[in-house]
Amino acid sequence: MTFVTAGAVPLPADTRSRRIRAYRSMARMALKSLLAYQTSFLFGMLASAFGVLSMLYLWRSALAAGPRQGFDWPQMKAYLLVAFVVGSLVSSYTDYRMANRIQQGDVAMDLVRPVDYQWSRLAESVGFAVYEAGTAIVVVLAAAAIFGGMPPPDRDTVPLFILSALLVLPLRFGIVYLSGLLVFWTQNYVGVQAARIALITLFSGALVPLAFLPEWMRVIATYLPFVGMASTPALLYTGSLDGSDATTAVLVQAAWAVALWWLARLMWSAAARKLTVHGG
Amino acid sequence: MEMVHARPVTLIQVAGLRKVFRKPEKAPGLRGSLRHLLQRRFSEHVAVDGIDLSVAQGEAVAYVGPNGAGKSTTVKMLSGILVPTAGQVLVDGLVPYRARVENARRVGVVFGQRTQLWWDLPVRDSLELLRDMHGLGAARYRETLARLDDVLGLADLLPVVARKLSLGQRMRADLAAALLHEPRIVYLDEPTIGLDIAVKDRVRSFVRRLVADGTTVMLTTHDLADIEDICRRIVIIDAGRVVYDGDLQSVKDTHVRERSMSFELAAGLPGVDRIAARLPGAQVRAGSDDRELTVTFDRMTLGAREVLAAVLAEAEIVDMHIDEPAIETVVRKVYAGQLRPEPDGGVDRETVS
Ligand SMILES: Nc1ncnc2c1ncn2[C@@H]1O[C@H](COP(=O)(O)OP(=O)(O)OP(=O)(O)O)[C@@H](O)[C@H]1O
Numbered sequence: 143m144t145f146v147t148a149g150a151v152p153l154p155a156d157t158r159s160r161r162i163r164a165y166r167s168m169a170r171m172a173l174k175s176l177l178a179y180q181t182s183f184l185f186g187m188l189a190s191a192f193g194v195l196s197m198l199y200l201w202r203s204a205l206a207a208g209p210r211q212g213f214d215w216p217q218m219k220a221y222l223l224v225a226f227v228v229g230s231l232v233s234s235y236t237d238y239r240m241a242n243r244i245q246q247g248d249v250a251m252d253l254v255r256p257v258d259y260q261w262s263r264l265a266e267s268v269g270f271a272v273y274e275a276g277t278a279i280v281v282v283l284a285a286a287a288i289f290g291g292m293p294p295p296d297r298d299t300v301p302l303f304i305l306s307a308l309l310v311l312p313l314r315f316g317i318v319y320l321s322g323l324l325v326f327w328t329q330n331y332v333g334v335q336a337a338r339i340a341l342i343t344l345f346s347g348a349l350v351p352l353a354f355l356p357e358w359m360r361v362i363a364t365y366l367p368f369v370g371m372a373s374t375p376a377l378l379y380t381g382s383l384d385g386s387d388a389t390t391a392v393l394v395q396a397a398w399a400v401a402l403w404w405l406a407r408l409m410w411s412a413a414a415r416k417l418t419v420h421g422g
Numbered sequence: 423m424e425m426v427h428a429r430p431v432t433l434i435q436v437a438g439l440r441k442v443f444r445k446p447e448k449a450p451g452l453r454g455s456l457r458h459l460l461q462r463r464f465s466e467h468v469a470v471d472g473i474d475l476s477v478a479q480g481e482a483v484a485y486v487g488p489n490g491a492g493k494s495t496t497v498k499m500l501s502g503i504l505v506p507t508a509g510q511v512l513v514d515g516l517v518p519y520r521a522r523v524e525n526a527r528r529v530g531v532v533f534g535q536r537t538q539l540w541w542d543l544p545v546r547d548s549l550e551l552l553r554d555m556h557g558l559g560a561a562r563y564r565e566t567l568a569r570l571d572d573v574l575g576l577a578d579l580l581p582v583v584a585r586k587l588s589l590g591q592r593m594r595a596d597l598a599a600a601l602l603h604e605p606r607i608v609y610l611d612e613p614t615i616g617l618d619i620a621v622k623d624r625v626r627s628f629v630r631r632l633v634a635d636g637t638t639v640m641l642t643t644h645d646l647a648d649i650e651d652i653c654r655r656i657v658i659i660d661a662g663r664v665v666y667d668g669d670l671q672s673v674k675d676t677h678v679r680e681r682s683m684s685f686e687l688a689a690g691l692p693g694v695d696r697i698a699a700r701l702p703g704a705q706v707r708a709g710s711d712d713r714e715l716t717v718t719f720d721r722m723t724l725g726a727r728e729v730l731a732a733v734l735a736e737a738e739i740v741d742m743h744i745d746e747p748a749i750e751t752v753v754r755k756v757y758a759g760q761l762r763p764e765p766d767g768g769v770d771r772e773t774v775s
């Protein structure tokens with residue numbers, strides 16, 4: 143029998159400030175790890191620049207004959223560019239990493255850290271988003287220069303627009319994180335990611351404003367979380383959404399952001415039960 | 423706060439721990455996948471099958487067993503990564519998978535085949551991130567890092583991006599990452615896998631030092647030399663069950679009755695038969711050279727002195743040595759299935775309080 147002095151140094155109780163510091167540091171590191179890859183940065187920027195330019199050319203010729211569904215060319219330009227910037231947040235670094243780590247079993251190493259899994263992924267997503275927003279804004283400035291400037295935001299809806307743009311982050315995070323968690327069930331992520339991207343592209347109005355969709359689809363889209371990921375902030379920017387409609391749209395955004403967060407929590411606890419870490 | 427307990431404090435308490443994995447039963451190819459979607463069939467695989475274990479504070483336990491025995495699965499349940507299918511786990515008063523975050527503040531985990539480090543960042547950044555995660559103050563971080571640097575030689579590694587580290591360097595950095603917050607309990611799952619002898623030695627002396635400092639260590643390894651000078655207690659598992667739990671020395675004494683003596687002789691022997699005749703029951707073999715001779719015997723029926731006398735009577739001895747039984751031998755027996763638990767459940771075990 144050995145004689146042991148009990149509990150060498152009792153661990154200090156956990157504090158909120160430790161957690162905040164942890165997540166802030168994670169966000170910073172996520173940003174830093176993206177900055178480590180200069181070449182992929184350039185290529186990513188080029189690719190999205192081409193995407194935006196071709197979209198703008200397309201819409202300019204489509205609207206050459208005059209406004210459609212209430213969109214004239216300057217409005218459409220502003221709509222598309224805003225939708226592009228907010229749509230580039232939380233694009234795929236988050237779920238790509240998550241899915242990979244889950245499939246490879248490296249998620250085990252995420253779980254031996256003294257941080258909540260979901261908050262950690264959000265923190266990282268915020269770090270990635272700084273980078274994503276940075277690149278998107280550069281692309282948008284270039285595109286605006288080529289297409290003869292961009293109209294300023296509508297004065298009346300600016301505060302709501304800012305709020306709505308900020309809500310895009312938790313919203314997109316919710317969807318991206320939830321689809322990342324699906325890997326626990328599907329094993330293969332490529333299909334899930336493609337489906338997610340297709341859903342967002344169609345129902346968020348990032349490519350084609352929802353006003354161009356058939357009536358029934360537009361009605362469905364209004365209540366889905368996707369509309370808040372591009373359409374709502376973009377319409378607020380152009381001033382096409384105002385009054386009580388504007389407030390409702392932002393409330394729907396906020397409600398979905400909260401709902402997705404808690405849905406993800408539920409899904410995580412189901413996933414953790416069936417979590418089988420591969421290898422090792 | 424200087425309390426002295428007559429009985430060791432139990433830090434890890436495991437009872438009836440089980441983990442069953444469900445594997446999809448799927449025919450190969452697309453047809454198999456589609457079929458699986460319609461009628462989902464699973465086969466069950468019991469990785470950990472009712473393990474009982476209790477580890478006292480400050481103990482160093484070797485946790486060994488053949489490939490697929492369930493060692494890593496146990497460690498994953500102890501560290502809160504996996505949820506057990508059944509049974510209880512209590513680590514320092516916490517149920518790891520329920521209080522995962524709190525548990526992670528107290529334990530350090532190294533999986534030799536994985537890394538804690540952020541792949542795209544310099545080691546220093548990873549360590550600073552862990553510093554922030556554990557809420558360590560600047561002074562304490564500096565001190566701990568200096569101490570770790572002392573044993574692990576980290577200074578050269580700090581500015582290197584983790585992706586570019588060699589295996590041995592990565593392992594040193596990973597050990598530092600797992601121990602930065604000075605956990606009271608450390609699980610090391612194959613910390614020396616793939617390392618060269620020099621780095622292995624370094625890791626071993628590092629772990630020895632941890633143990634000397636009073637850290638509770640659970641060490642999983644296939645390199646049994648790792649455990650001989652680190653652990654006094656060994657837990658051997660096979661097919662998810664504990665087949666031995668007790669003192670390292672006494673398992674050797676009980677299960678390795680074989681001793682072996684090697685001789686170097688002054689002149690070549692024409693044959694070994696005459697010596698063999700003097701030592702019934704022993705195995706006498708000539709070495710590659712006829713001046714070398716090895717006698718293997720059961721220490722219960724024969725003594726070293728009798729062996730020596732028999733050889734001396736037939737030849738002139740230049741040099742000799744007795745091979746201490748290696749733990750390898752015991753474990754090899756387990757691996758070969760010679761040391762199964764008795765069917766009535768009477769496992770060969772010395773329970774530690
Ligand atoms: N995620 C999983 N899904 C299905 N089976 C698994 C999973 N992880 C482990 N197993 C199975 O459980 C058993 C125990 O695995 P474990 O990794 O615990 O073994 P181990 O003792 O660590 O072996 P090794 O010495 O090879 O590392 C093995 O048969 C393994 O195939």
Ligand SMILES: [Mg+2]
Nearest residue numbers: 422493494495
């Ligand atoms: Mg293992």
